[in-house]
Amino acid sequence: MANKRDLRLPALQVKQGPKRMLYIFSVDGKLVHRFATISRVRRDEEGALRGYQRPEVLSHIDEIRRFIEGPNPMIPNAVVLAFNSSVHFEPGASEFHPESHSRPGTLSVPFEEEMLDEDKPAFVVDGQQRLAAVRDSNVDSFPLSVVAFITDDVSEQTDQFILVNSTKPLAKGLVYELLPNTESRLPTNLLKKRFPSQLLTILNAKRHSPFRGLIQTPTNPGGIIKDNSILRMLENSLNEGALYRFRSKNGEGGGVDAMITVLCAYWGAVSDVFPEAWGKQPTKSRLMHGAGILSMGLLMDAIADRYRNRIHLKRDLFAHDLLPLKSLCRWTDGFWDLGVGQKVKWNEIENTSSDIRQLSTYLLDKYKELVWDANPVSERRARGG
Structure with a gap:
C-alpha cells in the first residue's frame, strides 16, 4: 500500500x-x-x-x-x-x-x-x-x-x-425516501412530504406491518405498491382523516407510534377481509393499485370518524365494519356495479382522479348505507376499549 x-x-x-x-x-x-x-x-x-x-x-x-x-x-x-x-x-x-x-x-x-x-x-x-x-x-x-x-x-x-x-x-421516489433522514428547513413542497415519507418508511420496514416489503422504493424495487400511492393516502389522512387527531400543532409531525398503530390495525383488517386480493401485483388486484389504496384510505378515515370517541381503534373493529362491503368489491374479477348503467370491469379502474373519485364515492356511500346508518354507534359503546 x-x-x-x-x-x-x-x-x-x-x-x-x-x-x-x-x-x-x-x-x-x-x-x-x-x-x-x-x-x-x-x-x-x-x-x-x-x-x-x-x-x-x-x-x-x-x-x-x-x-x-x-x-x-x-x-x-x-x-x-x-x-x-x-x-x-x-x-x-x-x-x-x-x-x-x-x-x-x-x-x-x-x-x-x-x-x-x-x-x-x-x-x-x-x-x-x-x-x-x-x-x-x-x-x-x-x-x-x-x-x-x-x-x-x-x-x-x-x-x-x-x-x-x-x-x-x-427521481421523486429517491427524494421521498431520503426526506426522513433530513433535518434542515427544506422548501415547502418537500417539507410536506417529509413526515408522510417517515410513516411510509416505517410501514415498509416494521416487522408486523401489513405493508412490510410491499411498497416500491429505490431501496425496495421489488415492492408492488407505488410509493406515491401510499404517500397520497397518508397525506389525505393527515390533512383531515384518521391520522389528523395525532398531528402536532405545527402540522409537520405528530404521534408516530399512534399513527402507525392505527394504520397497521386498519390495513391489517383490509388484508384479513380481502386475502385473495392482498399482496398481488396491481395488474392482478386493484386493491394494490393506486385507485384501491386511495379509495380504501378514505374508507379508513370514514370508519375512524364513526368511532371518533373511541380511544383505541383495533384491527377486529375495522374488520367488523369492512365485512359488509366484501361482497360488493371486485378487486380481482367481475364488474363493479357503480350505479345505474355504470358497470365497470375490475381491471378497468385506473389511477385517475375521475376513477378514484367514482370508486371512493361508491365505497363511502355503501359504507354509510350498510354500516353507519344501519348500526348507529352509541356514545357509551364508542367510549369503550
Whole structure:
C-alpha cells in the first residue's frame, strides 16, 4: 500500500452567514475518485437508510465522456463534495476580504493511491456523472472546479444533496425516501412530504406491518405498491382523516407510534377481509393499485370518524365494519356495479382522479348505507376499549 500523504490544494475559504464555510478549488478530475466516494442509497440489515446517491446513469456518463474527449471541452459547473473533519484548511490570510467574504489558503486532504471507500475523506454530493465521465475518459487529465464543505453529519450531506438536486430530474421516489433522514428547513413542497415519507418508511420496514416489503422504493424495487400511492393516502389522512387527531400543532409531525398503530390495525383488517386480493401485483388486484389504496384510505378515515370517541381503534373493529362491503368489491374479477348503467370491469379502474373519485364515492356511500346508518354507534359503546 502506498504511503499516506496530504493532497494540498490551493483554495478559497468563503464565509456564508455567521458559521458556514465553503471551500472553492480546482483539482484534476481523475484524482477525485481516489479520495472521494459515492454514498449509495441502500438499506442495512435493520432496514435503516444508508447513503443518498442514485446509481450511475451510463448513457449520460458516456455522453459527457465523448464531449471531454472532443476538440474543445469545457465543464464550467462545479462538483460539490462533502469532506469529513480529517480535512483541514490552512488560511494564508488572517482576515476575510470584506467584499468577497473569502480568504485564500490551502486545503489539506488525506490521500493515498489505494484507499478503501470507508477511509476516503470526501463524499460526492453533486457531480457523480461528471466525475465518472472524467474517470473513464481517454485523456491524461481534466481539471474540474469543486465547491466543498466540511462536516461529519450525514444528515447535512443528505440535506445538501436534496437541495442541490431538487431543480434537476432527480427521481421523486429517491427524494421521498431520503426526506426522513433530513433535518434542515427544506422548501415547502418537500417539507410536506417529509413526515408522510417517515410513516411510509416505517410501514415498509416494521416487522408486523401489513405493508412490510410491499411498497416500491429505490431501496425496495421489488415492492408492488407505488410509493406515491401510499404517500397520497397518508397525506389525505393527515390533512383531515384518521391520522389528523395525532398531528402536532405545527402540522409537520405528530404521534408516530399512534399513527402507525392505527394504520397497521386498519390495513391489517383490509388484508384479513380481502386475502385473495392482498399482496398481488396491481395488474392482478386493484386493491394494490393506486385507485384501491386511495379509495380504501378514505374508507379508513370514514370508519375512524364513526368511532371518533373511541380511544383505541383495533384491527377486529375495522374488520367488523369492512365485512359488509366484501361482497360488493371486485378487486380481482367481475364488474363493479357503480350505479345505474355504470358497470365497470375490475381491471378497468385506473389511477385517475375521475376513477378514484367514482370508486371512493361508491365505497363511502355503501359504507354509510350498510354500516353507519344501519348500526348507529352509541356514545357509551364508542367510549369503550
